């Protein structure tokens with residue numbers, strides 16, 4: 181696979197506009213730019229979800245302990261409803277959301293079924309259509325054996341049936357082998373499944389929650405039929421999540437900054453490495469954005485804390501959803517204004533084992549022949565020296581941009597307008 185085919189190229193990134201002439205082409209990173217139209221406004225519409233669940237074109241991304249079901253490490257397997265019917269009852273969405281909340285009984289367990297949206301890249305002749313929207317409905321199903329005994333045995337049966345077809349649950353720390361479209365679909369399925377699994381109890385009152393909105397929200401129901409069985413009133417104790425407008429728990433996204441830092445003269449790039457990286461492998465600096473901090477503040481703080489370098493201008497370049505478990509990597513390019521601010525000091529925060537300024541020429545060569553993910557090595561052309569993350573990582577795209585003349589000399593380009 182060539183470097184460019186590993187990241188998405190949606191039409192808008194190539195389209196000419198005043199903004200694209202001023203700021204350059206937009207970078208769409210791996211795990212973003214899904215072919216799925218999420219149709220978030222239809223997630224509470226159970227008649228819509230019910231017909232989507234039963235349509236013959238509907239495809240299911242199947243996860244077992246978050247590992248995706250695949251034909252090969254490079255290809256996601258989309259299951260059909262028939263293959264999952266033991267676990268997912270056909271009437272899953274036949275009751276309205278309101279009725280489901282009213283009938284809540286914490287003794288019952290439900291399989292995790294999440295509506296991801298309509299895959300608009302699959303508009304076959306008999307595609308599913310609802311009003312003006314059409315495509316293949318896409319759901320994520322968690323087949324990790326859990327819940328009631330019946331559910332556990334259904335999940336185990338599905339796992340062994342899938343494996344007997346030669347399919348397997350792809351065990352890897354970070355997926356980098358799927359096509360950009362499938363990577364984005366998997367990212368959405370993984371992030372939402374993981375969030376549902378981690379939020380089965382209300383963060384305010386501690387009682388169990390119920391998944392609603394097709395798996396994209398969780399609610400703390402006001403009643404629980406299980407209480408009656410123990411002689412308590414059906415109403416649960418008051419929970420402040422029910423008295424306000426936001427009586428729901430929403431999936432979280434944790435913003436993280438990641439930055440390629442350029443020296444004052446524009447000829448060197450600051451990279452760092454942690455102890456867990458393979459030898460010679462360096463990357464851009466990164467860290468979580470803290471409460472009450474702007475993206476630019478977080479970039480300047482992280483780079484100073486980890487490397488002792490003081491930054492001036494910070495420009496946001498692109499972003500990358502990172503479903504491990506719920507990050508949004510906000511990629512920036514930043515520059516030091518004064519050579520005196522380039523001095524590296526690793527003594528503030530011991531997070532990095534090393535940080536170094538690399539000449540642009542060395543970085544260019546590493547981008548050409550020395551990239552690999554953390555678990556594999558670079559290609560046969562690699563002759564030693566600097567190793568960098570692969571194109572599927574936003575770090576790679578940021579480093580590319582930071583050493584690109586196009587990025588730093590837009591004035592020359594715009595003068596031709």
Ligand SMILES: [Zn+2]
Pocket residue numbers: 382383384385386387400419420421
């Ligand atoms: Zn609650």
